[in-house]
Amino acid sequence: MASPISPADAIALVQKAVELWKKIEDAPDKIAKVGRRMEHLEGYLLDLKELLDNKKQHSLASLRPAQTKRLQTIIEDIEKSAEQVYAIILQWEKSVGPFGLQWKYKPIGDAMFALGSSTDKLDSLSQEIEQEKNDLSDSLQLMGLFFQMNALQLALPKTSTNSSKGRNPSRSPSPPKNDHKIIFVDPYNVGRSKVAEAYMQLLRESTTRTQGNWRIKLSHSAGLMVKARGDCVEILQGIQPPLKQGFLPGGEKPSWNAMASLFSDPVSDNAAKKDIRDQALVQRSRGIRQTIFSDYDMILVFTGRDSENLTRLKKALIEKNGKDAAPKGKGRVLHLGGYLGKKGEVKEIVNAAKDKDGIESKESWNKTNASIKLAVRWFLRRELDWVPPAKAVVVS
Structure with missing residues (x-):
């Protein structure tokens, strides 16, 4: 049974945008800013992939429908943002100005980019990406806690609901890191x-x-x-x-x-x-x-x-x-x-x-x-x- 959650496409799209950003020398500050945020987002997506890869299908199936739906929505939003970021960076890299005009000199293209609508769109996308990263981070923490509690429940000995005699105490979760x-x-x-x-x-x-x-x-x-x-x-x-x-x-x-x-x-x-x-x-x-x-x-x-x-x-x-x-x-x-x-x-x-x-x-x-x-x-x-x-x- 296929996993209900797959960040593979989102990872590929984000990595594609990050790779293009890293090829650009002396990119405008707004492109550099959104590029850095995409790179941070990539790390969280890879963490999600590792978490999902390490869990068996029955564990993933045990996620509440609302949890699955929320993650799917976050991943879809990330895919849309990554596609838009890539398109804008590619447009700038090719020095494409209004009406498809290609600038012969980069400084002129940079100046027109700064005055055009792309810069406003990048500001908006940059905020959306940061929000998506925070949402994904929150979901990762909740998923980790959910899987941990689910594992503890499965580890409890099966005993009669009418008696607690002989029941072993459940293991306490690992204490938080204090160093x-x-x-x-x-x-x-x-x-x-x-x-x-x-x-x-x-x-x-x-x-x-x-x-x-x-x-x-x-x-x-x-x-x-x-x-x-x-x-x-x-x-x-x-x-x-x-x-x-x-x-x-x-x-x-x-x-x-x-x-x-x-x-x-x-x-x-x-x-x-x-x-x-x-x-x-x-x-x-x-x-x-x-x-x-x-x-x-x-x-x-x-x-x-x-x-x-x-x-x-x-x-x-x-x-x-x-x-x-x-x-x-x-x-x-x-x-x-x-x-x-x-x-x-x-x-x-x-x-x-x-x-x-x-x-x-x-x-x-x-x-x-x-x-x-x-x-x-x-x-x-x-x-x-x-x-x-x-x-x-x-x-x-």
Whole structure:
């Protein structure tokens, strides 16, 4: 009996669009954005395929009709979105302008693309794809739980409904993972990533002090374009098309104004928070290691460019070192901006703006840090079921 759910066509269509996107050099930002989201969606579809492949037909048949129907609808929506994305990217790649006119010079085609209806359609498709990814993620979690509970029911000994004598207790589900390792990555590891790392330490302190559940074992930060203590520079330099940002030696102190903004409230009355502040101020910027995708469960970034560059690095590392460079279930790249605003939206968390003297002021960092702190808190809630302490941390 054929499976009632098959993501094969959706996977093929998404991969087709992703492959075309990756062939394009210097694509417009909107195409790059939708391409990255399609690539993330591909990962969730492959997870669904693996889940379905590992289940016997009677297990799939046990899904409730509503569950099956919902998944079928999500897959159909993904197929339609993937076809539309591919058509738009193909149109741009061929430099086709209005009425089928092919532009001789790419810059002119790019400009007309930006002014035409395709850009509005891409914005809409990008939001739809993000929503479809979230819907698929939710369904995957529910399916996993359903199969687990169904397996537990089947494992129970068959006994009389009138007596519970001799009945063995059912096995408890495996406890949730409580030793997550995460790392915040931005280009130079002196601002946003350092703020996020220090803020995570503050949240850990306030959560554990109030007997809350803290599921993170390690939280670090690093800079993608930093040479010090990293070993990915040569690999990153060999990526084509080349990265747009330049490398720095590293070993720099964190931005003073960024830290001053984070620790603006008095912390001298709390020894633990004072220690976190003092440790944050003496840390130095460092680069990333080739083991980043195997060492950490989640890699948190602040912009779409960071996400794209890490995805390209991951591909290069797998080509160089094999699949062990990025084991399944490890090294998930997550955009912190996806935890801000409405569901399906991804907001860029950019570096603090500079004033006319080229200085990132404390006031400017106040705005950036507010976004970072809000995104970190929502990341913890959605991904790790974190419950904020009854009394909020001082710098929230």
